[in-house]
Amino acid sequence: MVERLLNLFWILLGSGAAWHAWTLGLRGPSGPESGLFPFIASCAIAALGLALMLARGSRVTRPDWPDAISGLRAVGVAIGIALMAFGMDRIGFVAAAAIAMPVLLRTIDRASWLETALLTTGSIAAIVLIFGRLLGMPLPRGPWGW
Amino acid sequence: MDALSGLAMGFSVMLTPANLYYCFLGSLIGTMVGVLPGLGPLAALALLLPVTFTLSPIAGLAMLAAIFYGAMYGGSTTSILVNIPGEAASVITCLDGHQMALQGRAGAALGMAALGSFIAGTLSLVVLTFFAPVLAAIAIRFGPPENFGLMALGLVCTLFMITGSKLKGLLMIALGFLLSSVGMDMVNGNERFTFGITNLTAGVELLSVVIGLFGISEILLNVERIVQNTLVAERIRKLLPTWSDWKASFAPILRGSGLGFILGIVPGGGPITASFMSYAIERRIAREPERFGKGAIEGVAGPESANNAAVAGSMIPLLSLGIPSNPITALLLGALIIQGIQPGPLFISQRPDLFWGVVAAMYIGNVMLLVLNLPLIGLWVQMLRIPYRFLFPVIVLLAMVGTYSANKNVFDIWVMLGFGILGWLLRKLEYDIAPFVLAFVLAPLLEQSLRQSMTMSVDGAMILFQRPVSAGLVAASLLLLVLMVIRQFKTKRGDS
Numbered sequence: 346m347v348e349r350l351l352n353l354f355w356i357l358l359g360s361g362a363a364w365h366a367w368t369l370g371l372r373g374p375s376g377p378e379s380g381l382f383p384f385i386a387s388c389a390i391a392a393l394g395l396a397l398m399l400a401r402g403s404r405v406t407r408p409d410w411p412d413a414i415s416g417l418r419a420v421g422v423a424i425g426i427a428l429m430a431f432g433m434d435r436i437g438f439v440a441a442a443a444i445a446m447p448v449l450l451r452t453i454d455r456a457s458w459l460e461t462a463l464l465t466t467g468s469i470a471a472i473v474l475i476f477g478r479l480l481g482m483p484l485p486r487g488p489w490g491w
Numbered sequence: 492m493d494a495l496s497g498l499a500m501g502f503s504v505m506l507t508p509a510n511l512y513y514c515f516l517g518s519l520i521g522t523m524v525g526v527l528p529g530l531g532p533l534a535a536l537a538l539l540l541p542v543t544f545t546l547s548p549i550a551g552l553a554m555l556a557a558i559f560y561g562a563m564y565g566g567s568t569t570s571i572l573v574n575i576p577g578e579a580a581s582v583i584t585c586l587d588g589h590q591m592a593l594q595g596r597a598g599a600a601l602g603m604a605a606l607g608s609f610i611a612g613t614l615s616l617v618v619l620t621f622f623a624p625v626l627a628a629i630a631i632r633f634g635p636p637e638n639f640g641l642m643a644l645g646l647v648c649t650l651f652m653i654t655g656s657k658l659k660g661l662l663m664i665a666l667g668f669l670l671s672s673v674g675m676d677m678v679n680g681n682e683r684f685t686f687g688i689t690n691l692t693a694g695v696e697l698l699s700v701v702i703g704l705f706g707i708s709e710i711l712l713n714v715e716r717i718v719q720n721t722l723v724a725e726r727i728r729k730l731l732p733t734w735s736d737w738k739a740s741f742a743p744i745l746r747g748s749g750l751g752f753i754l755g756i757v758p759g760g761g762p763i764t765a766s767f768m769s770y771a772i773e774r775r776i777a778r779e780p781e782r783f784g785k786g787a788i789e790g791v792a793g794p795e796s797a798n799n800a801a802v803a804g805s806m807i808p809l810l811s812l813g814i815p816s817n818p819i820t821a822l823l824l825g826a827l828i829i830q831g832i833q834p835g836p837l838f839i840s841q842r843p844d845l846f847w848g849v850v851a852a853m854y855i856g857n858v859m860l861l862v863l864n865l866p867l868i869g870l871w872v873q874m875l876r877i878p879y880r881f882l883f884p885v886i887v888l889l890a891m892v893g894t895y896s897a898n899k900n901v902f903d904i905w906v907m908l909g910f911g912i913l914g915w916l917l918r919k920l921e922y923d924i925a926p927f928v929l930a931f932v933l934a935p936l937l938e939q940s941l942r943q944s945m946t947m948s949v950d951g952a953m954i955l956f957q958r959p960v961s962a963g964l965v966a967a968s969l970l971l972l973v974l975m976v977i978r979q980f981k982t983k984r985g986d987s
Contacts, residue, residue: 348920355662362669362684369683376945376952379681382938386668393662403656405921415715422714422887423912426707429891430904442888449884452714460881468885472892482545482896 348405352398359391421452437487442469494621501847505855510550514852517554518859521561525581526569526871527882532562534709536822537701538886540829541893548830549845553852555826557860559819560612560802560853563762564860567604567795568871571597580762580798583770587783587790594786603732603740603788604795605864611748611796612857615803618752620850624839626811633836635943636955640964641835642937645814647968649929650975657979659922667930670695677935678942690902697825698897699906700931704924705818706890707911710883712918732788740792743773747796754797755804761817762798762805769797803853810834810846813936818925821932828932829897 366387369380397403411419425448432441446465476482505511524535536558543551566581571588584604591600633641646664653660673684674694685691732740750772751765773793774783783790808814813835815821827834832842839846864871894907917924944961948954956962 347916351916351920359665365684369681376948377938377942379676379679379683382934383669383672383683386665386672386934389665390662390669393658393665397656397658397662400658403658405919408919410919411715418714419711419915422711422883423908425884426887426891426904426908426911430901430908433891433895433904434901438892446884446888449887450880464881464884468888471885472888476892476896482892483899484892485895485901 347408349398352394355394355397356391359387359389359394362387363391418452422449425449425452433485435487437489437491438484439469439473439491440487441485442472494624497624497843497847498620498850500843501849501851502854504549504844504848505553505851509547510553510848510852511855513546513550513554514557514856515859517557518561518856518863520554521558521563522565522860522863522871523561523874524558525562525565525567526874527877532559533819533822534706535562536819537698537705538890538893540698540701540822540826541896543826544829544896548827548832549848549852551826551830552823552845552849553856555823556806556849556853557856559823560799560856561860561863563795563798563802564605564608564864565871566798567608567791568601568864568868569875571600571604571791572872573875580766580801581795582763583766583794584791586770587785587787590784590786591788591791596786599732599736599788600791601868602865603736603792605861606732607740607744607747607792607796608799608864609857609861610744611751611800612803612860613854614745614748615752615755615800616850616853616857619803619807619853623807623811623846623850626807633960634958635940635947636958636961637964638835638940639937639944639955640961640968641812641814642933642940643968644964644971645808645812645933646930646937647971647975648814648816649926649933650972653926654923655921656923659920660926663917663922663924663927664930667927668934670700671931671934672938677939690900693898695906696894696897696903697829697931699894699903700910701822701825701928702890702894703907703910704914704928706886707907708914708918708924710886710890711911711915713879714883736788739788743769743789743793744796746772747793748800751797751800752804755801756807756816761819762801765797765801766794769793806849806853810838810849812836813838815929815932818928821925821929825928825932 363384366380366384369383370378371381371384372378410416425445428448429441429445432444435441443465446468447461450461450464473484477484505514520535520539521532524532536555539555539558543554546554563580567584567588570581570584571592574585574589588600588604591597649664650657650660653663669684671694673691675682675685675692682692747765747769750769751762754765754768755761770783770790770793773789774780777783777787777789805816805820808816809820809824813824813833815824824834832838832845890907891904894903895901897903914924944954945951950957954961955965
């Protein structure tokens, strides 16, 4: 089911991108225009998506989908990353990481609160020290200046 | 400049405290990545790529190359002691290496893996030293049509790299091609597929794509299952192999070196194929093949030598022609491009300091790795005790900071997350994502050289066939394409 949906997505993506590439122009006076290469790639995506939809041999017979608990762990990690991406611009790297790290740590194996606090503090400090200080990379800061 | 004076120059460039430090750091991280199951060299390189932005090109490249071959060294430790491959090229080492450990010979297996890797790495570096400049000297006369031929050949070779479904692999190449066209067209300034999003004007960031596809997707896959490591040896003794071990291993090391080096050059080859083929050959020619799988030292020496030799081999097409032969060298190519350096036929003549510096760094790194892998084996054994649940949040933080560092833009982190989820889904559905990255890196170069060729031509596309070298390269690409179609057809007929 998921694979069929993905194949359908390839067909739609390829068709849409091919149409957009067509509007950019395929050939001009001095050869290929901006649209030619993406047009070829898009047509290939649509055609291959269609071929995958029709060819049974290329389908995964038993996809290794996670069970509910394992799946939740992966979702937890994705949410942790999203939380941090959302927070980094607004409250700065340190605060965003301090919120996201416990989500990540508690998602996987129910780390104890002490372990969570120690690892969160340690890893944030290490990253600020290595990237922010030693490598001179400006990490995003919050409204309070850190 | 001849090879020896070039090499002397390379050593003079590399032998500064800062460059040696980054080479050592790369070797250390590479070994760590190889030892720890769940983080392959590709993901580690993707994660650490941003760190190199603040370094000089030579320090950055020396560090990344060291991570690549360091992982090949370190991978054997986990295979031998835990029976879990630290990285994919060490899968085959589990068979005999772990059996040796169960028989109380973990030290000999680890020692032979490290020494075999060192010998193979050094031998293949000697060949690299003399062969790459010859290839580059031929390629120096290349113009846009020849570059197009070269890139087309590189892209066709990508087809041979596809594992699993060819249709899915081809789709990944087309997707890489399409995604690389997002952003401003460098020839005429037209915006393509940006849909008014300012963050897309400069294109999709390579770093976000590779960290997402390889790093984040690997983390998502790993957190689904918590791997429990079971060490078979607490203390490792007698790391130096005995005379009889050497006698049994000498020929497999030499064969592994040659095979690995050749497979490293060939697109689609690389360390994984090299180690598997070396094992198959050793088993086939052995007097007592029944010993294999039960602790035969040849089954450790051959594959471990082959995967290290393949690393040096894969540097030849990358540094002399600008063609990556596997996903890891595609990442190294990306690192060079990000640094503003375009590897290709002119690379050795224009940046001899960098080329010879990298070669020298690999010689130095090889020695560093021998030191790291033999006397410090106890440290790596202890590292195997760190639970993954403590490691992965740190890796996630590193990925995020690394992605952010490229443009100081949070938008790149969202792109990384999107590609991480896409990578997870594609890997579940058995898509080979490596060709995607190769196409993503090669496609802009291919498009640019074709359009430059067409601009300078009065006969349109015929220019590609009017110049002997470009005609040869395009013909070779077409021939390879036909060969692949025939092979595919034969496989299909054989199956039915």
